[in-house]
Amino acid sequence: MKLTIWGAAEQVTGSMHLLEVENYKILIDCGLNYEGGVELAANENFPFNPFDIDLVVLTHAHIDHSGNLPTLVKAGFEGQILCTYPTADLTQLLLSDSVNIFLRKQDKKRGRGKFRKHQFINNQPLYLQRHVNDTADRIVPLAFHKEFKINKNITLTLIPTGHLLGAAAAHFTIKDEEEIKTIAFTGDIGRKNYPVLNDPEYLPGTQYLVCESTYGGRLHSNSDNIHDVLVKVIKEACINQAGRLIIPAFSVGRTQSLVFSLNKIFSNGDLPPIPVFVDSPMATLATDIYRKHHQQVNDEARSFYQKNGDEFEFENLSYVKELRESKEISDHFEPCIIISSAGMLEGGRIQDHLFHNIQNFYATIFFIGFCAKGTLGHRLLRGDSVVNIKGRELSVFASIKKTDLLSGHGDHQDIINYIEQIPAGSLKSVFLVHGEPESMAAIKADLSQKNYSVVIPKKGLVFEL
Template sequence: MKLTFWGAAQQVTGSMHLLEVGHYKILIDCGLDYEKDTYQEENQEFPFAPASINLVILTHAHIDHSGNLPTLVRMGFNGQVLCTPPTADLASILLFDSVELFLRKQGRKPRTKRGNFSGPKPLYLHKHVMDTIDRFVTIAFNQPFKINGDISLTFIPVGHLLGAAAAVLIINDNGEEKKIAFSGDIGRENYPVLVKPEAIPEVDFFVCESTYGGRYHTKDQTLEERLVKEIEEACIKSPGRLIIPAFSIGRTQSLVFALNQIFTKKLLPPVQIFVDSPMAIHATDVYRKHHNLVNQEAKDFYKTMGDEFEFEHLAYVQTMKESKDVSNYYDPCIIISSAGMLEGGRIQDHLYYNIQNYYCTILFIGYCAKGTLGYKLLSGAPIVRIKDREMMVYATIRQTDLLSGHGDHDDLVKTVKQTGKPKQVFLVHGEDKSLQLLMAALQEDGFNVVAPERGEVFEI
């Protein structure tokens, strides 16, 4: 049995791991690698023949795990993609949105009479996304699924995002039973809407994410306390606005539920809230569809108070006209918009009109990769480029990790310990510092740990 690491190796994005059992090839995740300068061109250069892959296992819907599936299909993959039902629904939304982003970068109108476009050629089009969705086969949590006579798969809930799973494989390798698990992205306990991560069973080999290795989430303040403080300072004490960049899928739903609880308890006077993201509207419908998979707190709230994602003074913004109307709304308000790292999406319009507003606070609630506009603002850049214009930063920039969807260092160590004493732990999906700090902690506890390089092969 052979394991090759083709993505998220000593970096965060682009998860893609190849497991070969004899001649049978399984790809675990197929995400977009955003850490390449020309990522659209480079993401279509697979280090293997896509047609040679027999099966894909998708741990969850986020684009750094799912976003290159249509490219794989376009280039010859013709097998099934196994995932949970919510992952299939959410990935469909995200993949169609990726096409729109590609087209916007390319430019919809030809720049020459011959029909040439100014930007990079799209990685894939709507047709390829539809072909990919046709390959989705959904499997419920904790239900063993027989892939073939030698391999079975079980999805274990790990929080992080609705439908997110660790993939546990039991394999008959020439008469020897071997167990290997891929963590996907590990969530947290007590996170709004999402279930806490379940223990991953004991395995022989474990591939574990390390995003928050060496880092710890805030523990001396609750999410409710922090949100109340930020809203009070930005919208109550002064006639300002609070802009919260949030990924449309996952982060927005958890944030809306947290705000619902705050205003239901009357911890603050009413403040108008806008969710400016059509994708968030579609994603929220997916959360309603799979309501049986949300956590008990959300289920109990629904029974007593109704829909977690609807309340007074909350408005979902659909059209561009409505979005522009939000920009012209001058009373204190909260604007939740995507994308979370500020790379594209309607959030850029809100930044354009507010980055030089002294009465505006921008609250980051998630990770921002190096090179993104969000990263530059969090790094204290005094001037940033928004929509081809250099702009001074006068708005207040804040950040909290209380809505981070990733487990921290202690959560990751706990997850690894639950797997028993694997012969080998492989750390992926992390920046170098996080990888090294998590590796050192695990080695101190007696684990055999390695952080594979891209393309590194292991006989297991």
């Protein structure tokens, strides 16, 4: 049995791991690599022949895990893609959105400079909608916890990890030359008591673990809860000073958890009704997928549904679909809450709301997720007094606030606990992926003190297991 880490090696994006058992090749995740300094077109350069891959197992729908699947299919992959039912639906939505992003970038480049035709040819999208459709045709959804026999020697079980609806760890039981071996790939690990999502479930006996390390060395806040933080911020932004609260949030996952949290606040009468606008067409579509797979949400959300109805609907909530409606929000002068994407402020309708409100003393920008270095969100969080939005340098007069309570990733201690819950004596090696080098180093140092064998793999290094 061989393991090769081809993506998210000493970095966060582009998850892609190759598992070989005799002559059978399984790719676990095929994510888009959008690390700083990496050209989008570089994602076409697979370090193997896509035609030789027999099967893909997808842990969850986020683009850094699923986003290069259409490129793989376009390049010759002809096998099946296994994932959970919610992941199948969310992946198709996110991949279609990626096509739209590629095309928008292409349109911007098409009209620049003297040699327009030349520029158009050399800035082709990574893939098109027909490639997304071809990818969707290869997806075979599986239920959680159900053993799926891939062939006579390999069995797969998908174990819930929280993080996103449908997210799963891929656990393999393998007969390799008469020896039974086990290996698991975590994908991304969620956190306990997260709105809408179930807690991560621990793995059964596992000899080899390929584990994410995104929040290595960092701990989430635990002195407050989501309800109290949201109530405090809304009071300060919309009641005490009658202003507007703008919340950048990723359309898939984060927005649904935020909407449910707001629903509980207003349904309980903890705050007077304040108009809430969800200004993201993709968030609306993603919410419909959450409704479709309602049996997958946690007990709290299902109980709320039984008592109060749809957890993603309430009286003062509006889902904004048309661009015309989005622009009209700027003319809404009463206190309101605007939830819009993208979460790091790099594109999307959120930029229009920032453009009109960043110099408004009565506006509050409230971050509920991580913002990577180099993004507009990161510049605001570090305290820049002037930022460039839509080509204009604008002074920052709005209040900037943040919380990590709605982060979908488990923190350092969550990852350690997850690993320690693997039955004693079974775990031989931990391979750390999907994290910055310092995050991986923090996890390794902690586990090494507890006598775990920990490896931080270099990209392309082959491990004989």
